[in-house]
Amino acid sequence: MVHKKRVVFVAAYSPEENLAGAKKIETIIQLFTESGKRVLLVNTSHINSKFARTKITKSKVGDAKVVEITPFTTPYRRLGKAINPIFCFFTRITSRCFKSSIVWLYNGYWFENVFALANKNNASLVYEIEDLPFSRDRGGLNLKDMLDGLSFKFAMKKASAFTFVNAEIQGRLCVADDKAKFILPTLLNDRITQVNIQTPFQNSNSIRVGYFGGLDAEKGGTALLELIENMPEGCRLTISGKGSMADKIYNAAKQHPDVRYLGLIDEETLYREMNESDVLLNPHKPIKSSNNGIFPFKVCEYLYLRKLVISTELPVINELVSNTVEIYSGDNKELSKLILKSKDIYLSKQQLIKEASQYIEINYSRSALRDFIVEKI
Known part of the structure; x- marks a missing residue:
């Protein structure tokens, strides 16, 4: 039984x-x-x-x-x-x-x-x-x-049921129509949903740039090292995470007063630091080289907090999110230029960012997954 x-x-x-x-x-x-x-x-x-x-x-x-x-x-x-x-x-x-x-x-x-x-x-x-x-x-x-x-x-x-980290995986696997399906690139927890979201670019003295995630070459560790050495003037960079390149990033950050390396931090501090950023980065190695078989969880958390997200190309989870993220090729000079123009880009995408945040809150929340489990499984 x-x-x-x-x-x-x-x-x-x-x-x-x-x-x-x-x-x-x-x-x-x-x-x-x-x-x-x-x-x-x-x-x-x-x-x-x-x-x-x-x-x-x-x-x-x-x-x-x-x-x-x-x-x-x-x-x-x-x-x-x-x-x-x-x-x-x-x-x-x-x-x-x-x-x-x-x-x-x-x-x-x-x-x-x-x-x-x-x-x-x-x-x-x-x-x-x-x-x-x-x-x-x-x-x-x-x-x-x-x-x-x-x-x-x-x-x-x-x-009898599947959840998928992105829509491209769902399409590629050709799951039978009678199977329950749910796109789940991230799952917002209570700590992030309790954050009082701040509007970015309220500090006219500097552009606050953040990266919060794995510190490995695959996830963009090499790009972060290059950015540390060539931070655009008037910008401050905060990095948190761990990984095989953490020591190199820590040592590089010590040489630059406009860079903070926080190491691994608790969730309350993590979401506070994300929320106090203007621009959040995802310099992951191009996911196309991984057959679009993954999706960085942090991207949806960034968007939920209504920040400008600059990322290398991402698999599709839905059209709104794809149109909201500012995509760059992976070239560090291009990234620096986008950071310098980030306030203007944010203002041009502000309504999209708000809509993407609301979409993520509704569709990738604990309650959305709970409803899927109750109704479909």
Whole structure:
């Protein structure tokens, strides 16, 4: 018998590695627990690069209490993630005992796909598609990426519902018409929706530029280093985040009084700093090179706060958002020129930015996802 108050959530939950993804996972799980459901998290992150046995513990994910199962790990992470699906036979039994009404799968990865194929209970399977196999450069030949792609083709047929990080992924996957679908590039949490939004460009002394996100080459770390060294006159840059390039960015920022590097900050401070910016940047490496298989969560948060967003080309989530973001080629000289003209650009797009903010508030809120779950799953 399926218990309507229980949910299995299968995800690589690792705030240390993917803070933005972890925040989204936390918000969705909190939605379930607030509605009175018990959540079993099967954490597939394989964060420990050492031999470790399978663990079952009571844990907290954000503010939500869950039962967490962590599969065994090995010193060789790629190997461990490739063979972890053997563990699915154990988790299948666990989920059956758990009598879940919903199995929520964060991405179509190898483990999640085998879990879907092995699961024999009557739960509704939901795929949350945040990126596609081969969308991210993991370096070299990656057996797991191949297993991800192959297994997903079979596993997705068992799902009853999907969420997609952008509309282009939805179109490419050609999901059957009878499956429930929801575009979900971000999920606004309570902390950002409680912010008293400030109108940008109220300080005539300088243009306040902000970047808040991953500090890796793929996400624009190299572009940020170049910008630090060539900040336009009359502009101030604030950077927050973590990643493989954090030390380089920190050291570069120390040499420039018009640049602040805040490191990793709590959410209250994060949204306050975003809100006090005039221009917010997304210098991500062109996502076309990733087959448009991802979407930076922060872009919608930037727009919700009604700031001018300057970004490299983005996949479509909807036409309004596409028309609102100011797109640049990735060239740093072009970026500097746009920053200097940012007030005029903002004034020309102010109504669009307001409409985009309202659209994001309505469509990518906790209540919108809650309605989707209640009505469609």
